[in-house]
Amino acid sequence: MKFTYFRNPKDYAGLLPGKHSCDLCGYNDKCFEGESFYGENIVDAICWKCLKNGRLEEANIFANDADVESLFDQMLQLNPDIPKDQLLAEAKAKINEIEFRTPPILSWQDWKFPAMDGDFCEFVSFTSKQELNELAPDGDGKQFLIEHLRVDEDNLINPEIVWYQLSDNKINNIEQTNHDCLCYLFQSRVSKKYLIIWDLI
Numbered sequence: 138m139k140f141t142y143f144r145n146p147k148d149y150a151g152l153l154p155g156k157h158s159c160d161l162c163g164y165n166d167k168c169f170e171g172e173s174f175y176g177e178n179i180v181d182a183i184c185w186k187c188l189k190n191g192r193l194e195e196a197n198i199f200a201n202d203a204d205v206e207s208l209f210d211q212m213l214q215l216n217p218d219i220p221k222d223q224l225l226a227e228a229k230a231k232i233n234e235i236e237f238r239t240p241p242i243l244s245w246q247d248w249k250f251p252a253m254d255g256d257f258c259e260f261v262s263f264t265s266k267q268e269l270n271e272l273a274p275d276g277d278g279k280q281f282l283i284e285h286l287r288v289d290e291d292n293l294i295n296p297e298i299v300w301y302q303l304s305d306n307k308i309n310n311i312e313q314t315n316h317d318c319l320c321y322l323f324q325s326r327v328s329k330k331y332l333i334i335w336d337l338i
């Protein structure tokens with residue numbers, strides 16, 4: 138079960154236990170929880186093969202909301218010599234992958250699947266102090282958080298508060314998440330830079 142923009146679906150995606158009947162193909166297989174998807178049709182379960190094969194598109198069901206605007210701005214900036222039509226086609230393929238072929242990410246607020254360096258990021262994990270300490274070259278996870286936390290102009294976030302609320306220990310699977318506050322670790326597929334997004338109820 139491999140997805141371009143979601144590193145570890147087995148542990149971090151909302152999978153139903155055991156096998157279920159998929160709303161799209163009818164087969165019994167490993168399925169994602171239907172409530173994570175949105176769009177015209179309400180579904181109970183979507184199997185990983187249907188997601189992988191892009192069958193959501195024909196059913197008008199979405200898995201993730203992609204940050205289309207940032208992606209295209211970055212692509213334009215990075216490729217000033219490539220014709221706009223060509224860039225649009227490339228952007229469309231990437232957006233399609235996020236919206237229809239990537240497992241939905243559990244979240245509370247409506248933030249968009251982030252883009253960096255002209256591509257969408259890969260979702261790595263629900264992160265923790267332990268994980269950020271390990272990622273920081275000098276072991277200072279708090280400083281790493283301050284440097285990589287996404288701060289939107291209209292959404293002022295205090296990294297001190299985020300650090301305080303982060304789980305001490307590694308979150309090895311979706312069951313171990315603290316459901317009031319989630320911190321998402323993403324990585325650029327191009328520069329390998331990290332991006333952290335904070336979300337709470």
Ligand SMILES: [Zn+2]
Nearest residue numbers: 159162184187
């Ligand atoms: Zn299916």
